[in-house]
Amino acid sequence: xxxxxxxELMSILRGPVARNIDDxxxxxxxxxxVSIVDVxxxxxxxxxxxxxxxxxxxxxxxxxxxxxxxxxxxxxxxLAQSMKHLRTVPTLKFVSADVGxxxxxxxxxxxxxxxxxxxxxxxxxxx
Numbered sequence: 001x002x003x004x005x006x007x008e009l010m011s012i013l014r015g016p017v018a019r020n021i022d023d024x025x026x027x028x029x030x031x032x033x034v035s036i037v038d039v040x041x042x043x044x045x046x047x048x049x050x051x052x053x054x055x056x057x058x059x060x061x062x063x064x065x066x067x068x069x070x071x072x073x074x075x076x077x078x079l080a081q082s083m084k085h086l087r088t089v090p091t092l093k094f095v096s097a098d099v100g101x102x103x104x105x106x107x108x109x110x111x112x113x114x115x116x117x118x119x120x121x122x123x124x125x126x127x
Contacts, residue, residue, distance in 0.1 A: 002039040005048050005079065005090065010036050012078045017071075026067060029060055037097045041090065048090035051097035061096050068094040 013030055021027035038051040052068065054061035068075065072092055080089040 001045060002041045002048065004083070005041070006036050006039040006050075008079055008082050009039070009050065009075070009092075012075065012082065017075065017078060021067070026063060029054065029056070029064060033060070034064055046088065046090055047093060049093045049095060052094055053097045065094050065096050068092075 013034060013036075017030070019027070021030060033055040035053045035055075036050055037053045040049040040051070041047070042049075050068075052061075052065055054064045072094070076089055076092050079092070080086075083089060
């Protein structure tokens with residue numbers, strides 16, 4: 001269900017919604033720099049926590065997420081129109097996803113893993 005919501009929201013953000021944003025910079029960012037990286041659904045499927053990533057400055061990311069929160073009702077309405085087969089459409093909660101920090105953590109974990117492998121490999125040769 002989360003994947004469906006994610007795909008539909010991306011279509012909505014790149015389609016009718018982006019064309020109706022008054023702020024030109026925000027509209028361009030919505031089209032080119034915004035990705036929804038994950039949607040977490042509550043067990044009762046009534047709430048969708050939408051993780052939004054924005055390429056660029058942190059200020060732009062905050063502006064985009066704030067705009068999404070302010071326009072939550074419109075986005076939920078658009079989602080309901082595109083997902084008519086659902087009985088209820090989840091309430092949307094938008095949060096920033098810090099993909100850069102996640103990539104840094106993965107890089108560090110990868111480095112640690114390689115260091116362990118090299119230590120294990122050199123320890124076996126000596127023993």
